[in-house]
Amino acid sequence: MHLDSVHNFNIVIPASVIAMNSTHFDPSLPGVRQLQAWTREQRLLRIELLNGSSHEGVLLWQDPEFLAVLRSDASEPILITRRSLTLIRPLG
Secondary structure: OOHHHHHHOOOOOOHHHHHHOOOOOOOOOHHHHHHHHHHHHOOEEEEEEOOOOEEEEEEEEEOOOEEEEEEOOOOOOEEEEHHHEEEEEEOO
16 A cells, blocks of 8 residues: 555544543533632642652642642742643642
8 A cells, every 4th residue: 555545545533532532621520620629729739740740839720721820939820731640639
């Protein structure tokens, strides 16, 4: 098979797969609801990332892609991509 003939294939992706990979924000999910509760309570959180680093701060908001975290030593929040998260836990 030549690479030139690849364009002749019709690829169909099921809607269920598209929905799984979408950036839709589902507030009915328990994890999203827990983060919303911690945001309302202004709970101090420890957030650990895939690269081994961690951040402590208060979650200001969340969307399908990012968490905005205000660290105690900062005047502006940092944005952490959800794909880099390994653990979020409340402190205290």
